[in-house]
Amino acid sequence: MEYVKQPKTKRGEKTLKKICDAAETLFSQKGYYATEIKDITQLAKVATGTLYVYFPDKLSLFLHLMDGLGRKLRREIRDAKSKCTDTSIIEQERISIRVFFSFVRAHFGLFRIVWQAQFVDEAAFKNYYERFSQGYINEISKAHTRGETRNVDSTVISYALMGIYSFVALKCFVFDKSEPDDATIEQLVNFISFGISAQ
Amino acid sequence: MEYVKQPKTKRGEKTLKKICDAAETLFSQKGYYATEIKDITQLAKVATGTLYVYFPDKLSLFLHLMDGLGRKLRREIRDAKSKCTDTSIIEQERISIRVFFSFVRAHFGLFRIVWQAQFVDEAAFKNYYERFSQGYINEISKAHTRGETRNVDSTVISYALMGIYSFVALKCFVFDKSEPDDATIEQLVNFISFGISAQ
DNA sequence: CGTAAACATGAATAGTGATTCATATTTCAA
């Protein structure tokens, strides 16, 4: 199970942050297994042993990052959605997409870290997606009671949506080293909108 | 670059196949990094050194599997599609989905092997998806000239489709340890159909 | 201040696991 020692001084906080930032960068660039402890401590400019002041092992650090990034992303999406007065599922989804892509840009790490988590800690991996899925399921059923969608299977659609976002992000950020433009986002919104809307 | 020594005797052929089968199983269960050479040779019931008769190293074996599985999947999809008289993009896509899921069931390995290839060999990983994407792009543009689709961005949609299939397979095969039923497949066909069809 | 707790250090350890290689066995074409 994930464990972080909470620092008790300002210095400790700074050090922990340096380690996490370095780890996020490296895990996302090279992956979990190819990233060495020495790489992380060197980039963070601390001694090897310092990492073990905060984390009992490499896996705990990985899980800590994954957990933190997942929480952050969910919070950002939730906040952005609640600020929008148009509560139709399509408008809300347009916001989701924008926040997701902008989050991937800012934390390119999350994306790649989660991608490989399947082989690092399967339970954490499953948990990550099931949480997002649950959010979608709730929204889709609410939208359906409002008559906004056809009678779709919300579980299937939730994974379809996550797949779309993940792969389009993969294409843009990883393969093309660019990022989705407005036209791309509109393509996705339209595709999804026609895909789930009531006829 | 990937390299396999082609066996020159019956015995050699059998041995190579045993090694590949064992490796597919193990890579897909535990991932590339967690799979040890000893695991593979033990499951294949050959000595450690035998693996190195056919592959110069672990990575070559991985790339060989990935390449072979990708080719096989593309061929199966192509064959199944060509056997279908209804050439509308939706019908053709329904076939794609079915073949894909049945392929994942038979070669659960492919799916997980490719998933993690991003951190093993990025070029091979990109190449794998770009090839499938190219196929979709061709079909979507042909379908558009026949008036079957809206004026969609075929590149974006190609990655959206691959994302949908990959994530729904993830949900069913990996998380639920079951497989997509007909209702699920119809959900996907409808979603995609409404999503791209001309209005 | 003074000092106990918190934090930082990095060389040493200890375990791992991919790869090698000298040797033995099997195949198959002539």
Add this chain to the structure above:
DNA sequence: TTGAAATATGAATCACTATTCATGTTTACG
């Protein structure tokens, strides 16, 4: 049948890397 090529063996090697720990430094609070 025969021997040269092909294949198989697995103990030994060797490089690599996560983790430890004894020691030194810094913090913060009474």
